[in-house]
Amino acid sequence: MAAAVGVGLPAQAAGNDDGQVKLGVLGDMSGVYSSGFSGDGAVAAVEMAAEDFGGEVLGKPIEVVSADHQNKADVASATARAWIDRDGVDVIMDLTNSAVGLAVQNLASEKGIITINTGSATSELTGASCTEYGIHYGYDTHALPVGTATAIVKNGGKKWFFITADYAFGHSLEKNTRAVVEELGGSVVGSVNAPLNTNDFSSYLLQAKSSGAQVIGLANAGQDTTNAVKQANEFGIVAGGQQLAGMLVLLSDIRSLGLETTAGLQFTTGWYWDRDEASREWTERYLDNGGTTPTSPHAALYSATMAYLKAVEAAGTDESDAVREAMGNKPIDDFFAQGGTIRDDGLLEHDMYLLKAKQPSESEGTWDLATIERTIPGDRAYASLAESGCPRVAE
Known part of the structure; x- marks a missing residue:
């Protein structure tokens, strides 16, 4: 019906x-x-x-x-x-x-x-x-991991640890990403909550580093994401073999961090200016x-x-x-x-669209920072109306 x-x-x-x-x-x-x-x-x-x-x-x-x-x-x-x-x-x-x-x-x-x-x-x-x-x-927090987490897990990143913004958004994003990871046969070995507007991610990153996870999922956004990525690079986390997964990354974050830091990073978005x-x-x-x-x-x-x-x-x-x-x-x-x-x-x-940050040598302008890797049809990216949980909607 x-x-x-x-x-x-x-x-x-x-x-x-x-x-x-x-x-x-x-x-x-x-x-x-x-x-x-x-x-x-x-x-x-x-x-x-x-x-x-x-x-x-x-x-x-x-x-x-x-x-x-x-x-x-x-x-x-x-x-x-x-x-x-x-x-x-x-x-x-x-x-x-x-x-x-x-x-x-x-x-x-x-x-x-x-x-x-x-x-x-x-x-x-x-x-x-x-x-x-x-x-x-x-x-929304359902559509974002459908692109990013799916790509990472299918590429072998099956053990995850989350650093999560400690309010409604972060918890929802971690919950939805966990569901995607586990549905694809992956596992979550741990998580830690970080307050909004955190400047020092060192303790959270050290927990993630020692967890044995292949992937550190950043269930945050904005300056919290850029701070976490910068400090992860300072700690040598990526160089040490662990992968960062920004679950809500914007093009402005890529520009702020620079392609030298973000090259190859995959992220999901609802639109890209060069589409x-x-x-x-x-x-x-x-x-x-x-x-x-x-x-x-x-x-x-x-x-x-x-x-x-x-x-x-x-x-x-x-x-x-x-x-x-x-x-x-x-x-x-x-x-x-x-x-x-x-x-x-x-x-x-x-x-929705799965994007991949370019190599520095590939960029030809200020905002030429990514390529579209895959289009995710709306009916696959989002929960169906029946699954939404909205009490106002009856089948």
């Missing part, structure tokens, strides 16, 4: 329904995720999309507001509440940091406001914690319009903004129920995702 939403729509119209479309970019503007995930580049992507749309919808100007959630769920929730109750924000996007993403998605849904998570990774957003108005757009002509054209315009890093989360924000604005236009209102229905009924077919669909659980299902 086809999947259907198991909870009825509220009797009263949701959202602001005032014809004035205000887009809120709530992200990490100064911390560990401010470079490739969020920050100024995220705001630039949303502003560029609004401008490309024509600067107005339903006959009124599109407004973009932004704020720094400081990677704190309470700060993010307070900002989101003020935006909704006082400022008339219609949709809240970015939400990098899974603890933030979960908190704001729940709060906004209670108030009938759409959220579009492009930076959060936890699959819980469309699993047990799914909501009527929550959308997860770009990648085709449409992606290259968008990247050139984005960088010319204040964009900072042509990463998957920044491209996803542009795509999600356009999808939202097209849905408002199609619905003829900014009322949330009508807009959410329009987003679900229209395929996402653009430079970011071809043939993508937003499912009833809120997940954008689309193809």
Whole structure:
């Protein structure tokens, strides 16, 4: 039987329904995720999309507001509440940091406001914690290891040790990666949790080094990943025969670390700027319009903004129920995702890509850092709707 939403729509119209479309970019503007995930580049992507749309919808100007959630769920929730109750924000996007993403998605849904998570990774957003108005757009902790862990295990890396970011994202990513490793006949010999924004990974790396693991899985992201990789090289871990597996790596991380350090590293992403002509054209315009890093989360924000604005236009209102229905009924077919669909659980299902960092001699430009090794079809990358665990979805 086809999947259907198991909870009825509220009797009263949701959202602001005032014809004035205000887009809120709530992200990490100064911390560990401010470079490739969020920050100024995220705001630039949303502003560029609004401008490309024509600067107005339903006959009124599109407004973009932004704020720094400081990677704190309470700060993010307070900002989101003020935006909704006082400022008339219609949709809240970015939400990098899974603890933030979960908190704001729940709060906004209670108030009938759409959220579009492009930076959060936890699959819980469309699993047990799914909501009527929550959308997860770009990648999740189920899709990431399907590419990276599968490639590593099949190449002989069967004994794993995890260094895991100690909050919702890290735990979800380790759990999902473990499942892939064990399903393919591998094993996990140990793990250790590291606080967000860790500067010194020495004790965690020494535990991993002495574990006997072939592969050290980094279930973290942003500066935590780059710090761990740099220090692993200082300890001679890779030279000693162990392999690092970055489970959420962005192109900005590769550039920060340098190809001398990352050459040959495999990682999974929802988009790559050099995939085709449409992606290259968008990247050139984005960088010319204040964009900072042509990463998957920044491209996803542009795509999600356009999808939202097209849905408002199609619905003829900014009322949330009508807009959410329009987003679900229209395929996402653009430079970011071809043939993508937003499912009833809120997940954008689309193809993912396994990338491999180039050798330094192979790079021909600033962002020419990787090659696409394999395309992973969306229906294989993501958990099925029936498997998602979303309580709102009934078979």
